[in-house]
Structure formats: C-alpha cells, structure tokens
Amino acid sequence: MDDFVDIALTVNGKPYRGRCEPRKLLVDFLREDLGLAGTHAGCEHGICGACTILFNGQAARSCTTLAVQADGAELLTIEGLAGDGGLHPLQQAFHDHHALQCGFCTPGMLMTALDFLNTVEQPTEKQIREALSAVICRCTGYDNIVKAVAEVAKAKQG
Amino acid sequence: MKPPKFAYHAPAALEEAIQLLERYQGNARVLAGGQSLVPLLNFRLLAPEALVDLRKVPGLADIRVSQDRIHIGAMTRQRAAEVSPAVRQHLPIMKEALGWVGHLPTRTRGTIGGSIAHADPSAELPMVLLALDGEVFVRGPSGARTIAADDLFDSVFTTTLAPGEIIAEVRIPPMDAHAGFAVEEYARRKGDFAIVAIAAIVEGNAERCTRARLVAAGAGGRPVRLRACEEMLQQRGLDAQTVEAASRKAAESVTPTADPVASADFRRHLTGVLAKRALGRAIKLLEVPSHG
Numbered sequence: 544m545d546d547f548v549d550i551a552l553t554v555n556g557k558p559y560r561g562r563c564e565p566r567k568l569l570v571d572f573l574r575e576d577l578g579l580a581g582t583h584a585g586c587e588h589g590i591c592g593a594c595t596i597l598f599n600g601q602a603a604r605s606c607t608t609l610a611v612q613a614d615g616a617e618l619l620t621i622e623g624l625a626g627d628g629g630l631h632p633l634q635q636a637f638h639d640h641h642a643l644q645c646g647f648c649t650p651g652m653l654m655t656a657l658d659f660l661n662t663v664e665q666p667t668e669k670q671i672r673e674a675l676s677a678v679i680c681r682c683t684g685y686d687n688i689v690k691a692v693a694e695v696a697k698a699k700q701g
Numbered sequence: 702m703k704p705p706k707f708a709y710h711a712p713a714a715l716e717e718a719i720q721l722l723e724r725y726q727g728n729a730r731v732l733a734g735g736q737s738l739v740p741l742l743n744f745r746l747l748a749p750e751a752l753v754d755l756r757k758v759p760g761l762a763d764i765r766v767s768q769d770r771i772h773i774g775a776m777t778r779q780r781a782a783e784v785s786p787a788v789r790q791h792l793p794i795m796k797e798a799l800g801w802v803g804h805l806p807t808r809t810r811g812t813i814g815g816s817i818a819h820a821d822p823s824a825e826l827p828m829v830l831l832a833l834d835g836e837v838f839v840r841g842p843s844g845a846r847t848i849a850a851d852d853l854f855d856s857v858f859t860t861t862l863a864p865g866e867i868i869a870e871v872r873i874p875p876m877d878a879h880a881g882f883a884v885e886e887y888a889r890r891k892g893d894f895a896i897v898a899i900a901a902i903v904e905g906n907a908e909r910c911t912r913a914r915l916v917a918a919g920a921g922g923r924p925v926r927l928r929a930c931e932e933m934l935q936q937r938g939l940d941a942q943t944v945e946a947a948s949r950k951a952a953e954s955v956t957p958t959a960d961p962v963a964s965a966d967f968r969r970h971l972t973g974v975l976a977k978r979a980l981g982r983a984i985k986l987l988e989v990p991s992h993g
C-alpha cells in the first residue's frame with residue numbers, strides 16, 4: 544500500500560505542493576500542512592459549514608473532501624478573501640453589522656455567501672436565509688449576518 | 702476525526718476502475734463526490750481497504766440528450782445538473798428535487814450517480830429516478846447492463862449492483878412538456894434529509910387523468926410507488942374530491958418503520974399531507990400551457 548501521495552494545488556493564487564496520506568481531510572491539510580488555519584473544523588461530517596472554502600470557484604466543505612481530491616484544484620480560503628485594498632465588501636459588511644461574535648462560523652459564512660452572491664443575482668431575503676442555512680452559527684441568531692449579506696447583494700446591483 | 706487508513710486509486714479509465722474493484726474483492730469503494738462516503742469514513746462506520754476515485758475517468762460528467770433519453774453521466778455534480786438547460790427543459794421535476802438535496806456547498810461536490818448508488822431511503826434523487834421511469838447504465842466485470850430504477854433500489858442503503866459494478870450513466874425519458882409536477886418535502890430544517898418527500902407527476906385534466914405517478918421517499922426502506930393513489934386518480938380524474946381520497950389512500954398504503962427521527966405514524970401522516978400538497982401544485986401547473 545502506498546502510504547503517501549504527492550499533491551499540487553493552488554491556494555489563494557499561490558502554488559503549493561504537499562505530501563500526505565490519502566485519508567487526510569482537506570481541512571486538516573490546509574490547517575496543518577499549509578498553515579492556513581483560518582478555515583475552521585467544526586463537526587467534520589458536512590453539517591456545520593465552518594470548513595467551507597471555494598473549490599474551483601464553488602463553495603464546498605473541506606471536511607468531506609479528501610486532500611488528494613484537491614490535487615490540481617484551485618482553492619480560495621478565508622486568508623485569500625481580503626485583497627490589497629483591504630477587507631472584502633462581505634467582510635466589511637460583517638464588521639459593520641456586527642455579524643459575528645465568537646467568529647467560529649465566520650470563515651464558512653463568508654465563503655458560502657461569496658459563492659451564493661456570485662450565483663444568485665438580486666436575491667430575496669428568503670433566498671439569503673436559505674443559502675446561509677448551510678452554515679450553523681451558535682452566537683448571532685443569524686439576523687445580522689442576513690443583513691450584512693443583503694447589503695452586499697444590494698450594493699452589487701449598483 | 703480521521704478516516705481509517707485506505708489505499709487510494711484515481712484511475713484514468715473506467716475499465717481500470719472496474720479491475721481495481723475486482724482486485725479488492727468487495728473491499729474497495731467507489732469515491733464520487735464523497736458527501737456521504739467521507740462522513741462515513743470520518744465516523745469510521747466504514748473501513749474499506751481502498752477507494753477508487755472516479756474523478757479522472759473521462760466522459761462521466763456529461764449531460765446528453767438523445768432521441769428518447771436524457772443521459773446524465775454518473776459524476777455530474779448535483780449543482781451542474783440543477784443549472785443544466787437540458788434538465789430544466791426535459792426533466793424539470795429533477796431540477797426541483799435537486800433544490801432539496803443538501804445545501805449549495807454539498808451539491809457542488811455531490812454527484813447524481815453517488816446519490817443514486819448510496820440509496821438513502823429518504824433521498825430525493827432515487828425518488829425522482831423512480832417517478833420518471835429512469836434507469837442506470839452500469840459497467841462491471843461481466844460487461845454492461847441497464848437496470849430500471851424499480852429493480853435497482855433494494856432496501857435501506859442497498860442496491861442490486863453487483864460487486865465491482867459502477868454506475869456510468871443515468872438515463873431518463875424526457876417528461877411530457879404538458880405534464881404537471883411537484884416535489885414536496887418535510888424536514889425539520891431546510892437542507893436536512895427529508896423525513897418524507899413526495900414526487901408527483903400528472904397528465905390530463907380534471908375530468909380525465911391520463912397518467913399519474915406518485916413516489917414517496919422516507920416512507921419505507923426504498924422509494925415507493927403509491928400505486929393505489931395513482932390508480933384512483935387515473936380512474937376518477939383530478940378533481941378536489943378525488944385528490945383528497947387519493948391522498949388518504951397514499952397514507953394508508955405505505956408501511957414506514959419508526960426511527961429516532963420520526964414515528965411510523967408521523968411518516969404515514971406526512972405521506973398523505975405531502976401527496977395532497979404535491980398533487981395540488983402539479984394539477985395547477987397543468988393549467989399553464991407550457992413551463993420550464
């Protein structure tokens with residue numbers, strides 16, 4: 544049995560190479576091997592959404608994905624969200640609306656909202672709530688998160 | 702949580718994948734989107750000797766329309782199917798069902814073939830595959846064959862696929878452009894697995910129902926056709942009174958078992974309520990000239 548496999552992938556625009564056991568979860572690979580600990584591991588079975596990243600441009604759970612499955616993929620994690628110009632509009636809106644408390648769910652919320660806003664133009668509040676139901680928050684009661692995402696959706700329409 | 706150790710293979714051809722599965726003699730698993738398999742590994746509910754990842758096998762993620770079938774490659778991501786123009790046009794009930802399958806971030810990875818092979822009794826895709834008279838095209842050590850949905854689903858998480866067999870494609874006849882259809886579902890939170898879900902397809906009008914198809918998920922160990930309900934509608938029409946009686950029939954005809962999520966009585970009750978709701982919406986669509 545081959546114990547280790549080599550993988551090469553792009554994370555936040557930078558190329559990375561790694562060597563890991565096939566059983567290594569992508570979330571652990573990001574945190575432990577690449578030192579990108581902004582992606583959080585909560586339930587580790589797909590339910591809570593804390594580990595959500597963008598996988599080839601689409602939101603995906605990094606706890607239900609093996610690191611080997613990301614060989615050749617392009618990922619975006621929370622560390623890549625803010626650009627040179629400062630916070631991403633979603634991050635700024637979360638800040639403005641007090642949309643986080645402990646912050647554990649926040650990376651997953653932001654990455655989920657990012658993909659959602661890329662996919663759905665002019666979302667209704669119902670659609671926003673439905674999309675965010677993919678991520679569990681134990682602190683905020685969701686209202687301020689919904690407001691933050693709604694504000695960015697509105698700003699995008701210009 | 703860490704999955705147990707396994708060997709990992711990502712063959713570049715389906716033949717090779719089949720040979721690998723044969724070599725491990727039933728101790729290897731196919732890996733598709735991993736949205737069901739990886740959680741099972743994380744919990745160590747499964748400990749296969751090897752995983753055979755299909756991600757490098759070419760041609761498994763195409764959606765193609767032939768003369769009498771929509772062909773959906775097994776590795777088509779659920780989200781890709783959800784936004785596919787061919788699915789929207791020819792299989793609108795599948796598009797509607799996909800909106801109920803987990804969440805957007807699970808649908809980007811989860812596949813059509815994976816959901817069907819997993820055969821979760823409350824899953825939406827097996828339910829619509831049966832409602833649409835779909836079949837799976839399977840490749841295995843002893844060649845290729847097609848299996849009709851009704852012959853594929855056996856019991857809880859169990860299909861009639863032989864060891865070493867891989868679903869390559871799902872084949873579904875297009876829906877009648879004038880058919881009315883609806884998926885109704887009850888879960889405690891949107892995105893959770895359904896407690897009960899219903900797929901309904903109707904053709905005809907209030908006086909004469911030429912065809913009715915109702916399938917329930919979560920009301921037994923596999924998706925179940927609500928034949929007594931279908932027959933009543935086909936005999937008597939789609940008027941409100943018949944819909945009411947047929948929905949009661951639907952509830953009476955299922956034999957769900959109790960589990961920690963819901964009692965058998967609750968599942969039976971939901972079957973009737975959701976059948977009525979689904980029929981109501983499906984019949985409304987019949988009045989619209991065309992949709993999609």
Ligand SMILES: Cc1cc2nc3c(=O)[nH]c(=O)nc-3n(C[C@@H](O)[C@H](O)[C@H](O)COP(=O)(O)OP(=O)(O)OC[C@H]3O[C@@H](n4cnc5c(N)ncnc54)[C@H](O)[C@@H]3O)c2cc1C
Nearest residue numbers: 589731733734735736737738803811812815816818824868
């Ligand atoms: C939070 C969450 C919520 C979910 N909610 C729902 C829901 O509401 N409804 C629902 O239906 N599902 C739901 N799911 C499960 C769904 O996302 C999975 O996509 C689906 O059940 C399995 O598809 P997969 O491609 O991920 O398959 P995998 O997990 O890779 O494989 C599942 C099983 O099928 C086998 N298999 C896969 N592909 C093939 C093939 N081509 N041929 C033969 N065998 C194969 C594998 O060996 C394995 O045994 C949910 C999952 C999560 C994490």
Ligand code: FES
Nearest residue numbers: 585586587592606
């Ligand atoms: S840690 Fe991945 S969904 Fe909870």
Ligand code: FES
Nearest residue numbers: 644648680681682
């Ligand atoms: S801010 Fe604490 S879990 Fe969401």
